Amino acid sequence: MKLLLIEPNIEGRVGEPPFNIALLKSYIKEKSSHEAKILDLTFKKKNWRKAISEEMNSTDYDLVGITCLIFNFWQALSVAEFIKNNFGTKIMFGGVHPILAPEEVISNDCIDIVCIGEGEQTLLELLDNDLECENLAGIYYKKDGEIVKNSQRKLIEDLDALPFADWDDFDLKRYFKVNVNHMSIMASRGCPYNCTYCCSHALRKTLEGKWVRFRSAENVIEEVKYRIDRFYDKGLRFFQFNDDTFIADKKFAFKFCELYKKHGFHKKILWTANVRANLVDDDIIKEMKSAGCYEAGMGVESGDDYIRNKVYKRNMSMEQIMNAVNTIRKHGLQLHVPIILGAPYDTVEIMENNIKLAKKINAECTLFPVLMPLPKTEIRDICVKEGLIEDDNFQESHAMHTKPVMKTKYVGSKGVGKIVKKARRYLISKYFFEGLKLKGPFFLWDLFLFFVYYKPTLKLEIDNAWKFTIHKYNLARHQKERGIHNPLQ
Known part of the structure; x- marks a missing residue:
């Protein structure tokens, strides 16, 4: 499967490149044959819609993953709405804010899946199962318009x-x-x-x-x-x-x-x-x-x-x-x-x-x-x-x-x-x-x-x-x- 991970920094400050999605990409690459790519919008603030369109048109992505904190949730939501309205691709949110407020996050029409814990193992299993969410620990998802709350996944100890x-x-x-x-x-x-x-x-x-x-x-x-x-x-x-x-x-x-x-x-x-x-x-x-x-x-x-x-x-x-x-x-x-x-x-x-x-x-x-x-x-x-x-x-x-x-x-x-x-x-x-x-x-x-x-x-x-x-x-x-x-x- 093909995964696009997005850093939705369309308004915020510039610091270090985000560690979390860099690790997610490497985990998917090392543990599977799935394809994963990162789109960092930090330096594309003026033309972020164009950058997304070019990337989405270049590859038929199966899943878009967007990471966010409460500080940039509205930025992430803007990105997700644009993708859903123009490409219809399944969208998954992860990060601290989705973990702490999963119902608030998934209640948005443009979001299909929310990761409610650490993302590495959950994301890999989701891709391995062709995005089949039933009984997959560590997520909330939507089915027939209803929110399904799966069990929590244990933290990675090693x-x-x-x-x-x-x-x-x-x-x-x-x-x-x-x-x-x-x-x-x-x-x-x-x-x-x-x-x-x-x-x-x-x-x-x-x-x-x-x-x-x-x-x-x-x-x-x-x-x-x-x-x-x-x-x-x-x-x-x-x-x-x-x-x-x-x-x-x-x-x-x-x-x-x-x-x-x-x-x-x-x-x-x-x-x-x-x-x-x-x-x-x-x-x-x-x-x-x-x-x-x-x-x-x-x-x-x-x-x-x-x-x-x-x-x-x-x-x-x-x-x-x-x-x-x-x-x-x-x-x-x-x-x-x-x-x-x-x-x-x-x-x-x-x-x-x-x-x-x-x-x-x-x-x-x-x-x-x-x-x-x-x-x-x-x-x-x-x-x-x-x-x-x-x-x-x-x-x-x-x-x-x-x-x-x-x-x-x-x-x-x-x-x-x-x-x-x-x-x-x-x-x-x-x-x-x-x-x-x-x-x-x-x-x-x-x-x-x-x-x-x-x-x-x-x-x-x-x-x-x-x-x-x-x-x-x-x-x-x-x-x-x-x-x-x-x-x-």
């Missing part, structure tokens, strides 16, 4: 059995220009924590089987070698580990660092990973730094103890957070810190104090996302109880950093918007003066190049200016400090 992701259908050189030569990679699935705003705890309640699973360090190292062999000459210089908490299994983390250094990869490719303040200690950060880690992503989320620990259930003290910040700084790693604005019980004072906390931490990259109450999360239950959700469609969720979609119990959406603008002004000022400090007048020249060339050529948003200037300066500095051959210029 992640080493999965093949390496297939990136052949992505314009990697263009991605590398936008994301400063990064590729995403994952060492695990699942997270052991219960942060109320995150979909992880909701997924754990929905899915069956072992939730937190790590690949072996040896298996990850094999993929690292494969990626370097295949993509270094195309521009790969950095890995971004997308694991929720890279150091949740410290035995894995230490072993990975040991093997990464043993193979000499730390002298060629640097990397970034997410940590958690209560797990950070001197030994693990020192080992990560020596193995080529240049940045730690660490969620702070709120400077208010009640919001952070009672509302968000982060279960960490401000002392732990600042100790972790100091440890990470001590070993020369960058910090990537998100702080959420718009918690259900945020006041203006709490949100303004969050901006003050960001100034105190002074991370190389600070984000101020506005809270989004995701389906089946505990934070959503609180927001519903308090009547705080004003817009439940998230149709402009790609602009979530600047356009609040909800209010708090004490601050209206306009008030939250004012705080968001204040945070944004702080970041613009911070990055502007950092750029001048790092490069002087050359920073102004790089900014000019971004606005007159890179932004219109690559169809970027203003926020990408940071990556094309300060982030690139810092990356080049880290490479120079490590004696990296062929660094960024």
Whole structure:
């Protein structure tokens, strides 16, 4: 059978090429004789209908698979409606949003099948059975206009059995220009924590089987070698580990660092990973730094103890957070810190104090996302109880950093918007003066190049200016400090 997998990014930001469908394609290719291709719409935003039409007319596809989160569900739905109206092909949705809200997703006329769990085994079995859905675990589907709910499929426990992701259908050189030569990679699935705003705890309640699973360090190292062999000459210089908490299994983390250094990869490719303040200690950060880690992503989320620990259930003290910040700084790693604005019980004072906390931490990259109450999360239950959700469609969720979609119990959406603008002004000022400090007048020249060339050529948003200037300066500095051959210029 012939399968087309679509990345429906027709409005959103450009980051790393999507890992999930790259892995799905490789799984189908390795385990079967079915044909699978990926259509990435990220760089086809203006002409996405034309791109789809050309691809659909070139091959008689049996099934179209579309992946989505809540953030891009409406984009995915637009793509599905266009395909169904013009080609009539069967359409399957997968991803976090279809898993958490399968009935909402499949109720749309253009969607025939919804994957309600991990997709690899389900998709393969569906293709092997010529799209016969009866009794196939892991899906909802439609039969004679009625929704049929099949049983859940157990999670894949042995992640080493999965093949390496297939990136052949992505314009990697263009991605590398936008994301400063990064590729995403994952060492695990699942997270052991219960942060109320995150979909992880909701997924754990929905899915069956072992939730937190790590690949072996040896298996990850094999993929690292494969990626370097295949993509270094195309521009790969950095890995971004997308694991929720890279150091949740410290035995894995230490072993990975040991093997990464043993193979000499730390002298060629640097990397970034997410940590958690209560797990950070001197030994693990020192080992990560020596193995080529240049940045730690660490969620702070709120400077208010009640919001952070009672509302968000982060279960960490401000002392732990600042100790972790100091440890990470001590070993020369960058910090990537998100702080959420718009918690259900945020006041203006709490949100303004969050901006003050960001100034105190002074991370190389600070984000101020506005809270989004995701389906089946505990934070959503609180927001519903308090009547705080004003817009439940998230149709402009790609602009979530600047356009609040909800209010708090004490601050209206306009008030939250004012705080968001204040945070944004702080970041613009911070990055502007950092750029001048790092490069002087050359920073102004790089900014000019971004606005007159890179932004219109690559169809970027203003926020990408940071990556094309300060982030690139810092990356080049880290490479120079490590004696990296062929660094960024």
